[in-house]
Amino acid sequence: CGLRSVSVGVGALGxxxxxxxTVVFRYCGGACPAPPTLHGLALGAVLGPEGAGGGPCCRP
Structure with missing residues (x-):
């Protein structure tokens, strides 16, 4: 998990x-280890391995 940034042209924002x-967007991203939860286990069983990630949001 860490602070990341990306430069985007104003015209590309739509x-x-x-x-x-250009504007610079800074955001926190990456993997954040967390113990498994009942919600995450159930979500994984329903959606399979390619389903939505149930991990926590990473913040600095």
Whole structure:
């Protein structure tokens, strides 16, 4: 888990503003180990291994 950043052109945001400017988005992401929960086990059984991840949100 760690702080990540990505530069995106303003025009690529789809907001209708044609601009050569870029903005930097910073976010926390990555794997966060957590003990298994009953909800996560049930979700994994229903959705299978390719289902939605039931892991916690990682924050600095």
């Amino acid at each position: 907001l209708g503003y044609p601009s050569p400017e």
